[in-house]
Structure formats: structure tokens, C-alpha cells
Amino acid sequence: MDVILLERVAKLGQMGETVKVKDGFARNYLLPLGKALRANAGNKARFESERATLEARNLERKSEAQAVAEQLDGKSFNVVRSAGETGQLYGSVAARDVAEVVAAEGFNVGRNQVDLNNPIKSIGLHPVKIHLHAEVEITVTMNVARSADEAERQAKGENLNSADAIYGVDEDALRPEDFFNPEAEFDNDEE
Structure with a gap:
């Protein structure tokens, strides 16, 4: 199905372009969300008459997203x-959790704006991309920890997943030759 894009869509095209997409993608995503119109003569004329309004609205949304991005980035x-x-x-920690944590700090971010391919399943510092607008993308850091004290230590650069943090052992002191010496002679006389 050919559609006319009413806004920039990532990996698809810019506003005003006529692109060919799969029917299901157009019917289930682009058309219901108002991101595109079916490409026919009537809709092309309609788009051209509303082009200035659409561009102004897109520019306004982009400037709002830029303002939020300046406060949120990093x-x-x-x-x-x-x-x-x-x-x-x-x-x-899934996209929904990231959106809730960011929203708790006073930023309006939906879970569909969080670009998290796989959920976070371990403690540590994890970069997460957030798409505030089709042309504005930022990265925030999720500090996943067992407690607030641990999160503070991780933020300072301490590695809490190391053997030293877990078992109280210095990783530099752990050498394989301390545990197994292949040159050692064993008395295996069985009688």
C-alpha cells in the first residue's frame, strides 16, 4: 500500500514522501496514529493544502522535545x-519501568518512547535510548542496584559484580596456577 507520510517516521521516510509499506503496517500503525494518509489524488491535494500547518506543528513538537532533551540528556x-x-x-527492568522512573522525576516520557531491545536483567549502569521526537534521541543511564547505598557506590564507579565485591576476594590475586599445577607430580600408585 502506498501512503503519504504526515511526519518523519524512522527507517521509512520524511514528511510528505509517498512510500510503499505493507498493508498491515499501514492499517494497524500508520493510519490509526495519524502518521500517514493513503496515497490517492484526494489525499495528496489535502496534504498539500495542510502542509504548512503540519510542518509548523512538527517544528513546535521538535522544539519542545529539544528543550526536554537538554534537561534529560546524560x-x-x-x-x-x-x-x-x-x-x-x-x-x-523493562521499558515500562524506565518510563515510570523518568516520569517520577518530572519528565513526560511514554514507554513507547523508550528504546530498550532487551529488558535489563543484572545490576549495574545501563545506557538507555529515549526517542522524544522522530528527530530527537537522547541517552540516559539506568543505575540498577539492590539498595540506594549500592546505587551510590556504583555511580562512583565501583564494580559491584566483581569477585572482590561479591566474595571479598581480590581478582588480581586469583591466578589459575594457584589452584592447579600441571607439572606437579602425583603419587597414584594403586595396589
Whole structure:
């Protein structure tokens, strides 16, 4: 199906372009959300008459997104979750959780704006992309920890998933030759 884009759509095209998409994508996503119109003579004329209004609205949305991006870009957010000794979370941190944490800080971000391919399943500092507008993308850091104190230590650069943090052992002191010496002679005389 050919559609006329009413706004920029990532990996598809710019506003005003006529692109060919799969019928289901057009019927279930582009048309209901008002991102496109079916490409026919009537809709082309309608688009051309509304082009200035659409461009002005898009520019306004972009400037609002830029203002939010300046405040939000590079920020770090703490997420406290239960985890095992090795740092594996008992649950996970999904896009919905990221959106809730960012919204709790006073920023209006929906979960569909969070670009998280896989849920976060371990403690640590995780970069997360947020699409505020089709042309405005920022990265925030999710500091996933077992407690607020642990999150503070992670923010300072301490690695809480290392053997030292988990077992109280210095990783530099762990060498394979201390545990197994292939040149050692064993007395295996069985009688």
C-alpha cells in the first residue's frame, strides 16, 4: 500500500514522501496514529493544502522535545531491585519501568518512547535510548542496584559484580596456577 507520510517516521521516510509499506503496517500503525494518509489524488491535494500547518506543528513538537532533551540528556536514574549474589535480578527492568522512573522525576516520557531491545536483567549502569521526537534521541543511564547505598557506590564507579565485591576476594590475586599445577607430580600408585 502506498501512503503519504504526515511526519518523519524512522527507517521509512520524511514528511510528505509517498512510500510503499505493507498493508498491515499501514492499517494497524500508520493510519490509526495519524502518521500517514493513503496515497490517492484526494489525499495528496489535502496534504498539500495542510502542509504548512503540519510542518509548523512538527517544528513546535521538535522544539519542545529539544528543550526536554537538554534537561534529560546524560542524566542517571536509580532503580532498586532484588538481586542474587552474582548480580542477576530476580525480575527485570523493562521499558515500562524506565518510563515510570523518568516520569517520577518530572519528565513526560511514554514507554513507547523508550528504546530498550532487551529488558535489563543484572545490576549495574545501563545506557538507555529515549526517542522524544522522530528527530530527537537522547541517552540516559539506568543505575540498577539492590539498595540506594549500592546505587551510590556504583555511580562512583565501583564494580559491584566483581569477585572482590561479591566474595571479598581480590581478582588480581586469583591466578589459575594457584589452584592447579600441571607439572606437579602425583603419587597414584594403586595396589
